[in-house]
Amino acid sequence: MGGETARLQSLADHGDAVIARRRHYGEFFGEAPLPENFGLVVGNCQAESLRLVISSDALPAIRVPAVHELTATDAERLHTLLSEASFLVAQPIRDDYRDLPLGTTQLRASLPPAARLVTVPAVRFAGLHPFQAVLRLPAFPEDPPLVAYHDVRIVAEAAGTPVAAELPPAAVRAIADASVAELRRREALGLDVVASDLFAPVVDDLARTVNHPGNALFLPLGERLVAALGAPGRVVDPGRPILAGVRAPLERWVVDAWSLDAAPRPDWTVAGDTLPAETVREAHLAYYAERPELLAAVVARMAPLLRTWAAAS
Template identity: 80%
Template structure:
């Protein structure tokens, strides 16, 4: 009886989540009419933030889920919307992404000939969090507990690899430049918008985590997109921090490396609440201890970063 009640409760929760999702993306799902002259911003979680700073009376947009959340029915709905769209802003997405016709070229093919298209990079920047990595391991789809990020110091501890607990400024700058160089490499593939020059100077609001930029990046990037679309006006400041549900620690030695006017923050902030870095460390050590094959895969993927840290020991 208890098991059946739990199952029914789980189904009810799932049903409520589906209803809430449809309400949140009502225009995308056809439950509300899209605005006249609408466009779409397609990509990962960064695309949703770009939509916030691009969308205006001159550039109305339809809110949509992140591309990795789309089902086959969602993909079909997206192509229906594209046929009537005035513009598309898209991160580079490979053809048949997740087995669906979601590649940038495939999306572009559904647009009217008069629709405008702007391609923008997905951004990762490690200059503020040179200890951090976000990994997608096909053989190990489960994320680490509490926060979906790997800390090189915790990984090294779990794997019995000797590295220091902090980096000198030269190493912090080296890791940051590696992020910029990788971004420049991807921009050189023919993207319409560049972002690699927006990480100088380095300020706290540039990034919340290694893969979540902040307003200091999104606002100037939005200006470039609006200009590329030929629309009047500029980026829209949402008046609040965006993509800020998870904030990684800001270490004192990172603040010193960039001579930032910012207070160090030793702990995480998740959904507005502090989460002690030590709590995360202990949970991740247990996670790795219980999954030695996963730990080996993480060490392999993080080998260049581990080597950078080890070289400063």
Template identity: 60%
Template sequence: MSHTPEPGTTAAPAGSPVDARRRHYAEFYGLAPLPTDFGVVLGNCQAESLRTVMDAPDRRFVRVPAVHEMTPEDAERLHEVVGAAHTVVSQPVRDDYHGLPLGTRQVAASTSGRVLTVTPVRFGGLHPFQAAVRVPGVEENPPIVAYHDVRTLAAAAGLPVASALQPAAVRAIGRASVEELRRREAATDVPVSDLFDSVTADHVRTVNHPGNAIWLPLGARILETLGTTGSVTDPGRPLLNAVRAPLAPEVVDAWSLTDEPRDHWILEGVEVDDAEVRVAHTDWYASHPEFVAAAVDRLAALLSVWRNA
């Protein structure tokens, strides 16, 4: 079925990736009508998981692209959409993010509806070896997974580190993550950090991909803050589940998990040996020494735990 493109845009060929993307965000792009009453959840890839548990047939939160994927045309359309929204739930986004008016303050100025902020969630207590870090000037990611193992990184930099941590050190990394969440949430409207008072393997899949154990109670908390009736929507599937990092024995011990340790990754349901990832990343680091130098500096605090273990 064809459709008329929005003013100022060009229709993408049917079946193209661009066309598929527009259909995925059909309400946002005007391919389907916006609901009469709706909210918007704005932020990185975590925002869609939060939207999923808050959305319901009688309580709509429309799907919008992640801010880091938005084009200038998307940014313009976003301001139109939020202008009609009764609620905007947003992660804190700086003004002129990626050179576009996507900052939380800028977006909030386009709506007379209610605006709530909630911090992005990161937690290192289940994957104390892992970091998600970017270095200016190095746009590509390492192969297989876009996460860095500080042990592999340290080896590339010639720094001796332990191969494993004691459970107490694992818990210390977890506590540091929670303290950072507390610091960040102090400037937002909805707290998150207390959801880690007890830890399960479902709390995070990777350091920056929380699981349903976070999304369901956090969604319920936001709906309660908004005074919205009805419970959260259980999607019946694990959210942000495309990448699952290994689960080390000392992590299982540290949090008294019921899960078995796992020394492999699970990528889109396929098991990938961690040794394969580490070999590929070692080769990548060898060809990106500028990344290694900058990442070692940025991850100094985490590396110190592994160097002193």
């Protein structure tokens, strides 16, 4: 009896989640009317933040689920909307992403001839979190517990080769330069709008995590998108921190390396609550200990960063 009750509750919870998702993306799912001359911003978790800063009465952009969350039915709906759209802002997406027609060229094919397409890079910046990596390992799709990031120091500890707790300023800057160089490489593949020059000077609001930029990046990047779309709109400051649900620690030695006008934050912030860094460390060590094959894959992917940290120890 208890099992059946749990099953029914699970079904009810799933149904509530579906309803909430459709309501949240009301225009996308046809639950709310579409504005005239609407456009879409398609990409990873950064896409919604870009939509926030470019969307206005003059340049209406509707909310779209992140590309990695789209189902086959969602993809079909996306192409239907694109056939009526005035513009599309898209991060580069490979054809048949997740076995769905979500590649940038596939999305472009559904646009009306007069619609504008502007491509923009997905941004990662390691200068404020030079200990951090976000990895997509197809053989191990499960994220680490508590926060979906790998800390090179915790990985090294789990692998039995501990490294230093911090880096000297020159190494911090070198890691930052490497992440910007990789961004420039991807921009040079033919993107319409660039972001790589927006990481100087370094300020604490540039990034919340290695793959979550902050307002100091999104607002000037939004200005470039509005200009590239050739529209009468202007960038919109939402008046709050963007993409700030998860904030990684901002450690004192990083603050010192960049001479930031900011207080160090030794712990994580998740959904507005403090999550102690030590709690994350203990959870991740246990996670790696239970998954030696995953740990080996993480070590292999993080080998360059591990070498940098080993050299500083």
